[in-house]
Amino acid sequence: MIVSDGAEDNYANLSPAQKSQVEFVQFHPSYDYTDFVEGLRPRMNEDGSIGFELQDGIFKGFVDRARENFEIAKESRQEKAKEAFADEIIALFFENIQFEQDQFQTITGSQFTIIDVDEHYISIYIPRNPLTNRITLNMNDIRKMLISGETFDKVTSVTRFFGKKNARQEYSYDLALFQEMSKFKSKLKKNPFVDEKIKKYVFIIDEINRGEISKIFGELFFSIDPGCRGRAGEVSTQYANMHAEPEKKFYIPPNVYIIGTMNDIDRSVDSFDFAMRRRFRFIEIRARDTQFMLEHLGDKKLVKEATERMNRLNTAILAVDGLNENYQIGAAYFLKLKEKTVGFDELWRDYLEPLLQDYVRGLYDEKAMIRQLYLAYCGDENRFGSDVMENEQ
Secondary structure, eight states, rough: OOTTTSOOGGGGGGGGHHHEEEEEEOTTTTTTTTTTEEEEEEETTTTSOOOEEEOOHHHHHHHHHHHHHHHHSSSHHHHHHHHHHHHHHHHHHHHTTTTEEEESOOTTTEEEEEEEEEESSEEEEEOOSSSSEEEEEHOOOHHHHHHOOOOSSHHHHHHHHHOOOOOOOOHHHHHHHHHHTTTTGGOOOOOOOOOOOOOEEEEEEGGGGGGGHHHHTTTTTTSSSGGGGGGGOOOOOGGGGGSOOOOOOOOOOTTEEEOOOOOOOOOGGGSSSSHHHSSSOOOOOOGGGGGGGGGGOOOOHHHHHHHHHHHHHHHHHHTTTTTTTGGGHHHHHGGGGGGGTTTTTOOOOOOOIHHHHHHTTTTHHHOOOOHHHHHHHHTTTTTTHHHHTTTTT
């Protein structure tokens, strides 16, 4: 509903582009900051040794996509045209070179080849460098140089452009590639770009109360607050010093919607951080609110009987001292009836009864309570599989 602006309420009916605006994760006790935000991950080096590299977690990667859309949509048409033109130049350059073969040269005569490229980085090989023959360049640095429209002819001008006092090793190679890419400007007839609208991105956290919230979110507690969205809530993440641009801070744009689901009676619910509670709106979904799901059973008679049994059982649960509506059974349990091997008797014996026994454990006369709930579930003991309870006595 959020992603499609109310046009669709079924994820399966969303377009591929809309599905990319939705992400799902499930918290559990071992889930932490490195899974969610960013952290070091092992990798195999070319020489067979093991090293570590910084990788974005699922939430940070998702927010980056949402933020890119938000920032582009907010830019002026002139800015968009410049960025689109730079992207076209970069794409055209890489389409017309041969990796590991075409040689390029810095203004000091250092020769190098490009061995790999991705969305963020350019890997180059420098055969005559005595210190290191492989370095990684930041694609975005060269992109910024192209967007600026400035003419760079010396490393000092690149250094000045990035606001640094001293030149970095990669600036010589940035300048060389900038000059090579600039040769393709004349081959583009116009500045192509497409207006982009602000899209809504939905991040769903299932079982949000099962994770250690403060450990998972870290400094993002501040950024997820609705009042601190955008640059007003930007923060430096724990691994910022390892980023290609350490000074660049992280923020969550207002087009990101975070939805958490939790069961109120889970034993781990007390671990849900009160500071996090203040940052969410809590909406209760009761068992009766889920009954529309029973339509997925298909057969009308089956839907009718499942609805009646569910209502009778939940009414009986409210009559048990020590239980309340939070313990009522939702429609998801009854969807198991879609399986050919599961009937109402199997649903009770293998799913509902074990759950209810756990609910009433420690209460007075547990067996009598279970019997009472079973009779409510059946409605008519003589008609609906009374042998299920009798076989367990």
